[in-house]
Amino acid sequence: MSSPAFEGFLARLYVDSAFRARFLADPEGEARRAGLSCGDQAALRAIDRKGLELAAHSYEMKRRQTANGKRNGRR
Amino acid sequence: MDRVGLGWRPEIAAEIFARLDGIDVVEVIADDYFEAPSREIRALRTLAAQVPVVLHGVSLGLASTARADVRRLARMARLVDRVRPEFWSEHLAFVRGGGVEIGHLAAPPRTESTVDGAAANLDRARAVVGSAPLVENIATLIDPPGSDLDEGEWVRAILSASGADLLLDLHNLHANAVNFGFDARDFIRRLPEDRIGAVHLAGGKWIGRLLDDHLHDVPDEVYDLLERTAAHASRPLTVILERDGNYPPMEELIAQLDRARSALRAGRRARELARV
Amino acid sequence: MNPFDFRGPEFLLYYAVLGVVVVAIVWYRRRARGSSGLSSEKLADPYEIACLRGGPKEAVRVATCALLDRGLLRAEETTIVAVRPDAAHLVGKPIERALMKECSKTREVTEVMSAPPVAAAASELEEKLIRRGLLAAPEGRIAALVGMVLMAAVALIKIVIAFGRGRYNVLYLVVFAGVFLVVLWWIAEWRQTLRGLRTLGDFRTLFGGSRAKAYTVGRHAPDLALLTAVFGLAAAWNHTRSGEFRKLFPSSANEKGKVTSYGTNCSTTWSSCGSSFGGSSCSSSGGSSCGGGGCGGGCGGCGGS
Numbered sequence: 105m106s107s108p109a110f111e112g113f114l115a116r117l118y119v120d121s122a123f124r125a126r127f128l129a130d131p132e133g134e135a136r137r138a139g140l141s142c143g144d145q146a147a148l149r150a151i152d153r154k155g156l157e158l159a160a161h162s163y164e165m166k167r168r169q170t171a172n173g174k175r176n177g178r179r
Numbered sequence: 180m181d182r183v184g185l186g187w188r189p190e191i192a193a194e195i196f197a198r199l200d201g202i203d204v205v206e207v208i209a210d211d212y213f214e215a216p217s218r219e220i221r222a223l224r225t226l227a228a229q230v231p232v233v234l235h236g237v238s239l240g241l242a243s244t245a246r247a248d249v250r251r252l253a254r255m256a257r258l259v260d261r262v263r264p265e266f267w268s269e270h271l272a273f274v275r276g277g278g279v280e281i282g283h284l285a286a287p288p289r290t291e292s293t294v295d296g297a298a299a300n301l302d303r304a305r306a307v308v309g310s311a312p313l314v315e316n317i318a319t320l321i322d323p324p325g326s327d328l329d330e331g332e333w334v335r336a337i338l339s340a341s342g343a344d345l346l347l348d349l350h351n352l353h354a355n356a357v358n359f360g361f362d363a364r365d366f367i368r369r370l371p372e373d374r375i376g377a378v379h380l381a382g383g384k385w386i387g388r389l390l391d392d393h394l395h396d397v398p399d400e401v402y403d404l405l406e407r408t409a410a411h412a413s414r415p416l417t418v419i420l421e422r423d424g425n426y427p428p429m430e431e432l433i434a435q436l437d438r439a440r441s442a443l444r445a446g447r448r449a450r451e452l453a454r455v
Numbered sequence: 456m457n458p459f460d461f462r463g464p465e466f467l468l469y470y471a472v473l474g475v476v477v478v479a480i481v482w483y484r485r486r487a488r489g490s491s492g493l494s495s496e497k498l499a500d501p502y503e504i505a506c507l508r509g510g511p512k513e514a515v516r517v518a519t520c521a522l523l524d525r526g527l528l529r530a531e532e533t534t535i536v537a538v539r540p541d542a543a544h545l546v547g548k549p550i551e552r553a554l555m556k557e558c559s560k561t562r563e564v565t566e567v568m569s570a571p572p573v574a575a576a577a578s579e580l581e582e583k584l585i586r587r588g589l590l591a592a593p594e595g596r597i598a599a600l601v602g603m604v605l606m607a608a609v610a611l612i613k614i615v616i617a618f619g620r621g622r623y624n625v626l627y628l629v630v631f632a633g634v635f636l637v638v639l640w641w642i643a644e645w646r647q648t649l650r651g652l653r654t655l656g657d658f659r660t661l662f663g664g665s666r667a668k669a670y671t672v673g674r675h676a677p678d679l680a681l682l683t684a685v686f687g688l689a690a691a692w693n694h695t696r697s698g699e700f701r702k703l704f705p706s707s708a709n710e711k712g713k714v715t716s717y718g719t720n721c722s723t724t725w726s727s728c729g730s731s732f733g734g735s736s737c738s739s740s741g742g743s744s745c746g747g748g749g750c751g752g753g754c755g756g757c758g759g760s
Binding site: 106107108109110111112113114115116118119120143144147148150151152154155156158159162163166167170 | 243244245273275276277278279280281282283285287288290292293296319320321322324325358386387388390
Binding site for chain 2: 653665680
């Protein structure tokens with residue numbers, strides 16, 4: 105299991121809050137619409153929801169911090 | 180010989196430099212220099228003349244079924260060529276997928292396919308950069324979905340398939356062990372003893388799960404893991420204390436380095452006694 | 456063929472070529488000799504760095520401020536004294552020991568700075584830097600002076616010959632001679648070699664981002680000596696003892712050029728102000744996932760703050 109498509113799906117889950125909300129409402133449906141395999145769909149159905157929210161929030165904070173750093177003239 | 184150092188941070192650069200008598204090595208974040216003007220790269224070379232420097236990358240995303248971007252590898256290669264660090268390192272993470280940038284390190288599914296993907300990317304890195312990086316285990320707040328290997332099995336499989344060595348981040352290990360219920364000491368015991376090249380130490384905070392934020396002091400449990408690592412590892416270790424903000428006075432950071440040295444000595448003594 | 460028999464325009468051309476060659480030779484001897492293209496010097500002693508930037512006296516000023524910060528010296532207006540008369544053994548570096556010994560009783564800082572043991576310790580720093588090719592050797596200065604004498608002599612001889620032949624149109628020659636003499640004098644004043652300049656520039660780049668913190672009274676700042684060595688005493692502008700530093704060394708601590716948290720000391724040569732200041736913008740808080748302030752990066756997650 106795992107493929108560029110699955111990783112792409114995860115990346116979108118971590119970054120896109122609207123997509124994440126739709127996913128949490130219907131995980132298998134979103135996975136199916138994304139063309140993922142049955143195995144991937146099952147894995148996503150069983151996703152660690154608490155961890156997903158914590159991770160997504162963490163990544164958003166990090167992206168904001170990076171953006172602020174760039175606006176302040178830092179790389 | 181084991182050595183202990185700090186992450187190089189511009190905010191405390193002068194304090195670090197003023198205390199090089201107590202610092203054996205500094206770790207520079209490579210990504211901060213990919214687009215730096217020549218004078219900043221040259222300044223790093225001057226720094227490298229004062230103290231050993233190692234480079235630490237954060238954006239290659241090598242532990243992925245997707246092929247590592249050769250342009251990003253080439254950027255790392257140019258920096259390594261100009262700075263000539265003692266070694267460079269990266270993470271067992273993916274950072275992008277499907278055209279989406281996550282903006283940070285994410286744990287990929289721990290499967291045979293990501294083992295193969297990581298090994299292939301590490302081969303590519305070796306070819307482009309001229310050397311393979313040490314690979315670091317990352318902390319994750321989410322149990323990576325789609326995994327069918329545990330973290331220890333997955334990391335060992337990547338080391339075996341790629342030939343790369345491990346940068347063992349002990350706070351990441353500790354955080355994952357706390358968050359997902361496994362024994363960090365057992366993880367260390369099962370690592371190949373000759374493949375641990377470097378160690379990271381850091382601190383974190385509780386946010387519902389233990390977060391590795393690099394803003395807090397190294398907890399006692401991590402020093403204990405360092406002692407166990409020193410008792411297990413057969414090669415000299417480069418130990419880096421990572422602190423990214425909320426900086427205490429430099430003497431407190433130096434005290435943490437000294438505590439790391441004590442833990443290393445205790446571990447090495449235990450290793451010697453075990454061999455007798 | 457005797458160049459002094461050349462007609463005006465031809466002689467001017469000859470003189471210009473001679474001047475360029477002399478300047479090139481002098482420049483090489485003064486600045487570039489022994490310099491590699493890269494700054495790879497091991498140079499961690501802040502007093503050596505201060506001497507490289509501003510000369511032996513600057514090293515003494517930086518050492519004095521460092522000792523004040525560490526509570527080993529006490530200042531009152533323009534005088535300094537060791538806190539304990541026998542405290543010289545508490546310090547490690549020769550320039551610090553010399554200062555502590557000279558301050559066993561209260562003295563004017565200008566007296567202490569010119570005391571032979573202090574001046575000797577500071578000169579030793581300068582000699583070390585010359586041996587390492589970071590400061591220009593004295594022979595380079597002599598070469599510049601010889602160059603000046605040569606160019607002046609050639610011009611003067613030609614002028615005398617011209618006047619003897621009834622030719623008085625020597626203005627261009629006088630101007631050319633003036634330009635070359637000024638350039639050679641300017642080169643003679645240079646202190647650092649290219650390698651020395653680059654090393655200083657690299658230190659400014661490395662430390663330009665260092666935090667301007669509020670120095671805590673009673674707790675010595677390990678980086679004070681380094682930052683003042685690299686940027687000048689104005690770098691200590693927010694130190695609790697900055698008032699004392701200013702009274703002791705008014706021209707250094709109030710240096711013009713303080714445009715950011717740390718000023719630049721341009722008091723010695725133009726070259727010490729050559730590098731841009733505060734150019735380092737490589738805070739890892741901006742660009743990297745791993746490392747960074749505020750939220751902190753970590754290498755595995757960053758939660759809310």
